[in-house]
Amino acid sequence: MKRSYAATPAQQRVLRCVPKREDCLRWGEPPGTRLVPGVIVFFWLADGRGLWYLVRGVTDRTLSGWALADGRWRERLLDVRRLRRYY
Secondary structure, three states, X not given: OOOEEEOOHHHHHHXXXXXXXXXXXXXXXXXXXXXXXXXXXXXXXXXXXXXXXEEEEEOOOEEEEEEEEOOEEEEEEEEHHHEEEEO
């Protein structure tokens, strides 16, 4: 399984924009807890950082998928307790 792969030029162009915190829903508000695989979501984390995330799988405690960084999708697990807001 690949640990990272290049984002398409279209993804890089569109996902360059970062949504404002006030435009995002709080984690735990529907439909945040019902994310489906294949969806790209922006998350604001508890430490104040934000990231675009391509969801691969969802459990009660973690999200598996890929985070966009430096034009590449990198495999990354996210602990749902770190999530604060999503778009």
